[in-house]
Amino acid sequence: MSSQHVKRVDLIFEKIECREVLKKVVDIEPDDICQEVLDSDLKGRGGAGFPTGLKWRFTAKEKDPVKYIVCNADEGEPGTFKDREILDQVPGKVFCGMAIAGRAIGAKVGYVYLRGEYKFLIPKLNEELIKFHKTMDEFNQNFRILIRLGSGAYICGEESALFESIEGKRGEPRNKPPYPTVSGLFGKPTVINNVETLVHTVMIMNYGASHFKELGTKDSRGSKVFSVSGDTPKAGIFELELGMTVDEFVNDFGDGDTKAVQVGGASGFCVPRKKFDETIIGFEGMPTGGSMKLFNSSRSMYNVLHNYLDFFTEESCGQCTPCRVGCQQLLKGVEAVKRGEKNSKYLDELVKLAKTMKRASKCGLGQSVGNAFGSIVENFKEEIIY
């Protein structure tokens, strides 16, 4: 195993005085806040990678007097557990980030949508929230944060399904447009950011955009918290500089027998050994919400794929045809091929179906089922068939 390490960073979990950041921010013009975040080139850390500053500015420009900032803490992607740690270690920074966003866009209320399984964090978050609200009062800021608990549906991590859930409805994605920046929570202009993204904005306001940009690459600035799991001696949470290749990552975290890495969880892509070298982890290559799952040669990629498809079959909201029925067909399809009930050519039909799902599904869930499916079938076809 190589001793070469990917660069560790300590920004997200760095204990800072949020009070001081807030004190500074309340005197900055909202548009200047947007500009600073825009200058940092920060992209959303939930995985989709939309420029955060742009999202804030779009919402800031909306005329509606009521707007919301929502923190997406419904961390449900299989193999992702970084937001739990952030909320556990530095909850004040998350709230601080929401206050900054709130000021930037003109929102007076923020919501934290917390994954149901993270209920145990609530006492701690409430305690921190009392402190936070005191600080806001002290700075004459009329900004309040409410916490809402999910009920365990993966789909509620999708932004518009999340809004529906907060509104007390069944968590089903909405049609887009309109986008949340125009019509989000309760039909109001809304910024919805991942937990980690919000903490990054705190650090950007604290140290400046240029400091943030010192790390990473042109397309993937800064650092990112990774949830490392699977066949690795170093499972856990690591904040790493963006821009490394999968090869560099595997050299650091692999067990010496890594045959594939699933980047970005069930909705991400599977990178086989032969492509480690050419695959950059970042928005120019393989974007990820943070999940890095390593598989060694003892693993059956059929089982891996089956597991993911089983997950999607259950967690699709069921609303749109390509996703609801498509997931079931992919799952039953690979099972039939494995059992020899369908010949190997049937996999080609399923690959085409996965393409339709990507193109025609209503939301990101259905659109990304094909990622894992396509990349595993393409690279490990023989394991699926035999």
Add this chain to the structure above:
Amino acid sequence: MVSLSINGMQAKVPEGTTILDAAKQMNFRIPTLCHHDDLCVAGNCRVCVVEQLGAKSLVAACAAPVSEGMQILTNSLKVRSARKHIIELLLSEHNADCTKCYKNGMCELQNLSNEFAVGDHIFIDLNTIKDYTVDRFSPSIQKDDSKCIRCQRCVRTCEQLQGVNALTVAYKGDEQRISTFEDLSMAEVICTNCGQCINRCPTGALVERTYLDEVWDAILDPNKHVVVQTAPAVRVGLGEELGLEPGKRVTGQMVAALKRLGFDSVLDTDFTADLTIMEEGTELLTRLKQALVDKNPDVALPMTTSCSPGWVKFIEHTYPEYLPNVSSCKSPQQMFGALAKTYYSQNRNLDPKNVVSVSIMPCTAKKYEANRPEMRSSGFKDVDYVLTTRELARMIKQAGVEFSQLKEDKYDSIMGASSGAGVIFGATGGVMEAALRTAYEIVTGREVPFENLNITPVRGMEGVRQASVLIEDCKEEWSFLNGVELKCAIAHGLVNARELMDGVKSGEINVHFIEVMACPGGCLGGGGQPIPTNEEIRKKRTEAIYAEDMSMEVRKSHENPEIIGIYKEFLGEPLGHKSHELLHTHYTERVRY
């Protein structure tokens, strides 16, 4: 205006137009399943996906508004392959045993499958893996999840048009389905049996409970005397189900067809609609007298109509505190049923136990109503079988009757004569108008002060309407009403009924008399009427109803000669002893789920 191109052709359409509508304007039909003119956008079946040049994924034409410079392809390779896949996926999940399906030949999924020549069935059959049971507990609605394509039209109907929310989306992923509170049967929940979900279901997942065989058995039984009654709205809908244009009045042909089917007597619900006006109008005047003269604080006003069984069940579930306000009159169907086995049987020297009473209704809730335990005041089940307009059309087809060739025939007697006031029961506002025509004349001795007796302020398609009539120069016995402005309110569609009742509750709406019809447009838009339905079709049926009214010799219920006759020979007077026994009923508070 926004300019865009569709399949290379330039178009300009108003901002906010969907791609679907823009394409329609250019004579490109994009297939849809979850879309319905009456409902909000869903965008979930994805059959309507089209290609937008430059966009990453396909877009749902029903949900996406046009934007400037947009280039749309409705039939590209990508679109065709996705659309075919989606239809295949739906079929793989669908109980495709079409020949056994009640909607065979009238199913939107079947049509699409035919259009796209889907014959390969490339995907694995998922339907047989799942465990479905058909819900046949409701006397009105049959729900078969194995045929459901999860388009949620029924859910949106129940929520947005009816405000009932009996149907809802339950579970997720492969287990997602349309269900009810705690998966109870349709018979056990807040469902009003209005059948609006049936009218909008694209497949055979939601259909009426059908009683065709029972009715045929009765007709073909030489020992039975089968009486049939036809509701006002059937005569303006039936033609559609038999290939005629919406809005065609087929009263005479319908009567002729019913006679050819073998019914022993073809009679008219309009007769008991007129009777309802006599009873209900008198009830209203009595309540007003008790309130204004006797100063009785316990009199429940405003009084509401009770002819719509969907509305009755709705108020029993939702506003039970207002049950005393509901007129105690049975609906025209049930009045007819009670009289068929008493007055009619006596008149014809028939043993009521050999009389089978069948009604043809634009309604599915009528099936439930006929089965209510209260509806046996003749000593028998007052109405034995209720068929929808659609079921009648099917009987006509089964019997091989060439409907379009039939000459007009007349209703039999007795209980076949009616007035224009009875006919307009079929349209929203009609009961109100009919009641005013009679009540005003009873009280003042003069006709209602509207041209041609057409009380236009109570007509129309607005969800909640209010109107008033000033009562002056009363007859002596009604002098207490002198100067009273009789105020009324009308709602159609239960979501509007809810709005109206909430207004009454808060005191915002202060009226004497309320008419509610559970279905959009009134009975002519009922859950037993021909499919499809939309506002345009309902407007055409409405025009037909009012034209039918104008064509009638008698326009006022109290002038119907058979009505005068039945009071003379049998009932005595409105609200008299016999009326109470046969024509009035009571209501029950029900659960709120």
